[in-house]
Amino acid sequence: MNRQQLEHVIRAAGDIANDDDIVVIGSQSILASHPDAPQVLLASTEADVYPRNHPERADLIDGCIGEGSPFHETYGYYAQGVGEATAILPSGWADRLVALRNDNTRGVTGWCLDPHDLVVAKTIAGRDKDLVFLRAAVDAGLVQVELLLARLATVTVEEPRREAARARIEATRRG
Secondary structure (H helix, E strand, O other): OOHHHHHHHHHHHHHHHOOOEEEEOOHHHHHHHOOOOOHHHHOOOEEEEEEOOOHHHHHHHHHHHOOOOHHHHHHOOEEEEOOHHHOOOOOOHHHHOEEEOOHHHOOOEEEEOOHHHHHHHHHHHOOHHHHHHHHHHHHOOOOOHHHHHHHHOOOOOOHHHHHHHHHHHHHHHHO
């Protein structure tokens, strides 16, 4: 997914949910801060979103422009309607959201995760694709290891899971 495609998803999700504020919590939120992010970070064809003022309408988004929908079949990308609790995020993440609003979003604001918050969430999830994302974001200089570790320290999660995430982040220092 590229920036224009994300803007399209934000615009469509806003229209469907009748909400001018759409939160983007998945990997494609990187596009708000880094529209020309490395291709490896843009591999996903889905944007994880929910309406900020009407989170209960996330299922409506999923049903209208989600995976397998006519929207998906037409454009090759789609929205995954999710909830705020889908990602495990650092404290204060909502205060650091990055606004994506322009002519292409037609008045709808996409509130995208700060890159460090996004990478911490992906590192905690720990799937292979998340670890590729972590490595690529660090290697491209889009995030700093020290800030990732500081944000990780604020996450409410079981200590073994935090330690595993810390080890994954530390491993990026060793190449």
